[in-house]
Amino acid sequence: MAGPALFDCDIHHNWKAEEDVLHYLPRRWRDSLHSMSPPMMWLQQSFGTNARLDSFGAGGSPPGSSYEMLRTQYLDPFNVRKAKLSFYIGQNGGLVNPYLADALVRAMNDWNRDYWLSIDDDRLISVILLATQDPVQAAAEIRRLAGHPKLVEVLLVPNPLGKPFGHPIYDPIHAAAAEVGLPLGIHIGGEGFARPTLNVAGGQANCKLDFLALQIEPMMHHLLSFIVHGVFERYPALKLMLIEMGLAWLPAFAWKLDAMVDVLRRETDWVKRLPSDYIRERVRLTTQPMEAGPSRRHMVELLETFDGIEDVLCYASDYPHWDADNSVVIASRVPKAWHAKLFYDNAAAFYGMPPLAEADAGARVDADA
Amino acid sequence: MTLEAGSETRVDAQPIIDSCVQHGWRDQQEITAYMSPGWREYLGRPGLLPNGGGAISIAVGSAYKFPARPGVGREAIRAITDPADLRTRLFDRGLADHAVLGFDEGGFATALINPYLALEIARAANAWTLEKWLPADPRLFALMLVPTQIPTEAAAEIRRVGLSPRIVGVFLGGNGLGKSFGHPCYHPIYEAAAEMGLPIVIKAGGEAAVIDSPASVGAMGDPATYAEARIMESHSLMTHATSLITQGVFERFPSLKALLLGGGVLWVPPLLWRLDEKYKGLSREIPWVRRLPSEIFRTHIRVGTYPFDKAPTPALLGKALRVFDHIEDILCYASGVPSWDADEPAMLTRQLPEGTVPAILSGNATALFPRMQGVSCTALHSVSP
Amino acid sequence: MPDVGAESDFQEGRPALVTVRGREVAVVRWRGAFYAVAARCPHMNALLSGGVVCPKLTGGADVGMIELDERVPTLACPWHGWLFDLHTGAPAWDGTYGIRTYRASCEDGRVHVSLDRVRAEPP
Numbered sequence: 001m002a003g004p005a006l007f008d009c010d011i012h013h014n015w016k017a018e019e020d021v022l023h024y025l026p027r028r029w030r031d032s033l034h035s036m037s038p039p040m041m042w043l044q045q046s047f048g049t050n051a052r053l054d055s056f057g058a059g060g061s062p063p064g065s066s067y068e069m070l071r072t073q074y075l076d077p078f079n080v081r082k083a084k085l086s087f088y089i090g091q092n093g094g095l096v097n098p099y100l101a102d103a104l105v106r107a108m109n110d111w112n113r114d115y116w117l118s119i120d121d122d123r124l125i126s127v128i129l130l131a132t133q134d135p136v137q138a139a140a141e142i143r144r145l146a147g148h149p150k151l152v153e154v155l156l157v158p159n160p161l162g163k164p165f166g167h168p169i170y171d172p173i174h175a176a177a178a179e180v181g182l183p184l185g186i187h188i189g190g191e192g193f194a195r196p197t198l199n200v201a202g203g204q205a206n207c208k209l210d211f212l213a214l215q216i217e218p219m220m221h222h223l224l225s226f227i228v229h230g231v232f233e234r235y236p237a238l239k240l241m242l243i244e245m246g247l248a249w250l251p252a253f254a255w256k257l258d259a260m261v262d263v264l265r266r267e268t269d270w271v272k273r274l275p276s277d278y279i280r281e282r283v284r285l286t287t288q289p290m291e292a293g294p295s296r297r298h299m300v301e302l303l304e305t306f307d308g309i310e311d312v313l314c315y316a317s318d319y320p321h322w323d324a325d326n327s328v329v330i331a332s333r334v335p336k337a338w339h340a341k342l343f344y345d346n347a348a349a350f351y352g353m354p355p356l357a358e359a360d361a362g363a364r365v366d367a368d369a
Numbered sequence: 370m371t372l373e374a375g376s377e378t379r380v381d382a383q384p385i386i387d388s389c390v391q392h393g394w395r396d397q398q399e400i401t402a403y404m405s406p407g408w409r410e411y412l413g414r415p416g417l418l419p420n421g422g423g424a425i426s427i428a429v430g431s432a433y434k435f436p437a438r439p440g441v442g443r444e445a446i447r448a449i450t451d452p453a454d455l456r457t458r459l460f461d462r463g464l465a466d467h468a469v470l471g472f473d474e475g476g477f478a479t480a481l482i483n484p485y486l487a488l489e490i491a492r493a494a495n496a497w498t499l500e501k502w503l504p505a506d507p508r509l510f511a512l513m514l515v516p517t518q519i520p521t522e523a524a525a526e527i528r529r530v531g532l533s534p535r536i537v538g539v540f541l542g543g544n545g546l547g548k549s550f551g552h553p554c555y556h557p558i559y560e561a562a563a564e565m566g567l568p569i570v571i572k573a574g575g576e577a578a579v580i581d582s583p584a585s586v587g588a589m590g591d592p593a594t595y596a597e598a599r600i601m602e603s604h605s606l607m608t609h610a611t612s613l614i615t616q617g618v619f620e621r622f623p624s625l626k627a628l629l630l631g632g633g634v635l636w637v638p639p640l641l642w643r644l645d646e647k648y649k650g651l652s653r654e655i656p657w658v659r660r661l662p663s664e665i666f667r668t669h670i671r672v673g674t675y676p677f678d679k680a681p682t683p684a685l686l687g688k689a690l691r692v693f694d695h696i697e698d699i700l701c702y703a704s705g706v707p708s709w710d711a712d713e714p715a716m717l718t719r720q721l722p723e724g725t726v727p728a729i730l731s732g733n734a735t736a737l738f739p740r741m742q743g744v745s746c747t748a749l750h751s752v753s754p
Numbered sequence: 755m756p757d758v759g760a761e762s763d764f765q766e767g768r769p770a771l772v773t774v775r776g777r778e779v780a781v782v783r784w785r786g787a788f789y790a791v792a793a794r795c796p797h798m799n800a801l802l803s804g805g806v807v808c809p810k811l812t813g814g815a816d817v818g819m820i821e822l823d824e825r826v827p828t829l830a831c832p833w834h835g836w837l838f839d840l841h842t843g844a845p846a847w848d849g850t851y852g853i854r855t856y857r858a859s860c861e862d863g864r865v866h867v868s869l870d871r872v873r874a875e876p877p
C-alpha cells in the first residue's frame with residue numbers, strides 16, 4: 001500500500017449504464033429526457049475524455065462505474081480510509097427544465113443510495129446531489145435524504161440561475177443544509193452547462209486550457225458571495241467545502257477581501273468579522289489539483305502566506321479524472337507537519353467523524369470484539 | 370520622498386515613471402468639440418431644453434459606485450481634468466518624473482452599445498489628449514484609445530494617431546465585443562500596434578464601469594456590491610492574460626507586448642503555475658503555443674503595480690513577493706491616481722524586495738514603452754514651474 | 755539484448771508493459787519500428803503503458819493550424835496527458851521532465867530491448 005492514510009474528499013463515481021438510473025425516473029419523464037446531462041459548451045479534452053485512460057472498466061464500462069475497479073485500482077493500493085463519492089460530476093441537475101432536472105437528480109440520489117451506499121464497505125461515503133434551478137425543490141431533496149448515515153455533504157454543481165451560490169436566492173438550500181446539519185460542497189466544472197453566466201470574468205474561454213486555468217474565477221466568486229451575503233452569519237454552523245480548484249489562489253484572494261473589509265461593510269450588513277476568519281472557521285479547500293510551482297519551496301511558502309493554511313486543506317484525488325493527484329507525490333510536496341491534518345484529520349473534523357488515530361483504534365476494538 | 374521644485378538632484382533619487390495616471394474630461398463638450406459637426410450637433414449642447422437638458426450624455430453608466438465614507442473629503446479622488454491640476458497633484462509632490470496618461474472611466478466608453486458613437490469618442494478622446502494634454506507638460510506621455518468594437522477602425526486609428534511620438538501605447542478600453550482579448554477578432558488591432566512599435570494596455574474594471582459591456586464582471590454573473598467588483602477585477606486580467614497566450618497573439622506578433630493593470634500583482638504566480646501545469650497535458654489543442662505559458666508571459670506581458678496588494682503584515686508580503694520569481698522583470702509602477710486606492714512610490718519602495726526598485730519604478734516602463742527610452746529625471750530640472 | 759516477447763505480442767500503436775532486469779519499460783510498436791521508454795511518468799508516476807500513442811501534432815505557419823508529423827510517435831500519459839516524443843524521450847514543451855529511452859529492435863519475429871541508454875535523434 002502506498003502513501004498516507006487518506007480521507008479522500010473527491011472521487012467521481014458513475015453508473016455502468018444510463019438505465020441503472022433511469023430505472024428510478026418516473027415514467028412520465030422518460031420521454032422528455034433527451035440527455036442525462038445538460039448540453040455543455042463545446043470545449044473537450046484530448047482523446048475526447050476527461051478520465052484517466054487506464055480507468056475504463058472491463059468491457060469498456062465507464063470510469064468510476066465499477067466498485068471492483070475503484071477498489072483494486074485505487075482504494076486498496078492507496079491506503080484510502082474514507083472515499084467521498086461525488087458523482088461524475090453532478091452537473092445533471094442543470095437541465096433547462098427545472099422539474100425534469102429535479103426528477104433526474106432524485107433518481108440519481110436514489111440509485112446512489114441503493115447501489116453504492118449499500119455496498120458493504122465502510123470507506124464509502126457520499127453526497128446529496130441537487131438540482132439548483134429551483135432552490136425550494138432542492139431544499140426538499142436535502143430534507144428527504146438527510147439522515148442517511150453515509151450522506152455527508154450537500155453538493156452544488158451546475159448554476160443555471162447565474163448568481164453565485166452565496167446569493168440569497170439560494171437561501172432555501174443554505175437553510176435546509178444548516179437545519180439537517182450537513183455542510184455544502186461546491187464542485188467547479190459544471191459552469192459549462194449554464195448559459196446565463198459567461199463562466200469567466202471579462203470574456204469567455206476559447207479552448208480547454210482557458211476553461212480549466214480560469215475555473216478559479218467562479219470558485220472565488222462563489223466564496224466571496226457567501227461572505228458578502230452573510231450566509232455564515234445567518235447559519236452559524238454551516239460549513240463549505242470548495243472542491244477541485246487547487247489552493248494557490250487562496251492567500252492573495254483572502255488578503256484582498258481583508259483589505260477591502262471597510263468598503264464591503266458600507267454596502268452590506270453581513271461582513272461582521274474579517275473575511276479570512278470566516279474562511280478559517282467555515283471553509284475548507286480540497287488540495288487537488290495541487291499546483292506545482294517552480295519548486296516545492298515556492299508552493300509551500302506561497303501557501304504559508306495564508307495564516308492557518310494547514311487547517312484548511314483537505315486531500316482529494318479526483319480519481320478517476322485525468323488531472324487526479326497521486327497522494328504519494330503530494331505527500332512529498334508538503335511539510336510532514338501538515339500530513340495528518342491534510343490527508344485525514346481536517347476532513348474528518350469537517351464531516352463530523354473521528355480523527356485517524358481514533359478511527360484506527362476503534363477499528364482495532366471492533367476487530368478484537 | 371518629496372521633491373522641492375528646482376532642487377538639485379535628489380539624494381538616492383530614483384527615476385519614477387508612473388504607468389497609469391487616469392486623465393478625464395470635466396465636460397463632454399471638451400470631447401464633442403473634436404467630433405464632426407454632424408456628430409456634435411446630434412449629441413447636442415446642454416441648454417437646448419429646460420433645466421440645462423438637451424444633450425445626449427456620453428457618460429458611461431455603471432451599476433457600481435465606490436461608496437465613499439460620508440463626510441470624508443473627496444478632494445484627493447476628484448477627477449483630474451486638466452494638466453495644471455495633474456502637475457499640482459503629481460509632479461509637484463514628487464510622485465513621478467514622468468507619467469503615462471491612461472484615461473479614467475471615460476476610456477471605457479469604447480464599450481458603449483452604439484459602436485459608431487464608441488468610435489467617435491475614441492477618435493475625439495485621442496485628439497483631445499494630443500491637443501490639451503501633451504503640449505502642456507513635457508513630462509507627460511499618453512496611451513491612445515481604440516474602438517475595440519470595430520477592430521479594423523481601431524487598427525486605422527493606431528496607424529494614424531500612433532505617428533505622434535508621445536503616444537506610447539494602445540489602451541483597449543472597454544470590451545464592447547465581450548470576447549476575451551486574445552480572440553482573433555481583435556488581431557487587426559495587435560497587428561497595427563506591433564507595426565507601430567506600441568504595446569497594448571488592458572486595464573481592469575471596464576465590465577463594472579460600463580453596463581453596456583457584454584463581458585461579465587464576475588465569473589458567476591454580476592456581484593452585488595462595488596467592493597466585490599473591485600476585488601474581482603484581477604479576474605478579467607487573468608482571463609485576458611490567458612487568452613492572449615492561448616490564442617497565439619504573441620506567436621503572430623512576436624514584437625508585441627502587453628501591460629495589464631488594475632488588479633494588483635499577486636494574482637500572477639498562481640495563474641502561471643496553473644497554466645503551465647495544465648498546458649503540459651493540453652498542448653495538442655493549441656500547438657501554436659510553442660513555449661510554456663509562463664515563459665510567454667514573462668517575455669511579453671507586464672503587470673502594473675496598482676493597486677498594490679495589501680498583506681496582513683510586511684513579513685507576509687515579503688514572503689509572497691519572494692515566491693514571485695524575477696518580479697523585477699515583470700512589474701511596472703503605476704499609481705492609479707486619482708483613484709481612491711491609488712498608490713505612491715514611497716509606499717511601494719518600502720515593500721519591494723532589495724534590488725528590484727529601479728526596474729519596477731522606471732526600468733521596465735522604458736523597456737515596455739520604447740518611445741520613453743531616454744527620459745530621465747534630469748528632465749525635471751529643465752521644466753520651469 | 756533481452757528478449758521481451760514475440761512480435762505478434764505487440765499490437766500496433768498500443769503500448770505494452772514489460773520488465774527488463776527488474777525495470778519497468780513501455781514498449782511501443784509503430785509503423786514498422788519498435789520503441790522502448792521508461793514506463794513511469796516523471797510527473798506523478800503513472801504507468802505510461804496505459805497511455806495512447808499518436809503521431810506528433812505541431813503548430814503550422816500560422817496560429818490556428820495544426821500540422822501532423824506522421825514520422826514521430828508521441829506517447830500521451832494516461833493521467834495528465836503529458837506528451838513524450840518516443841524517439842528522444844523529450845516532452846512536448848521542450849523543458850525538463852523527459853523520459854529515458856532505450857534501444858528496441860525486432861529480429862526474426864522476436865522483440866528485444868536493451869537498457870543501454872539511447873540518445874536517439876528525431877527522424
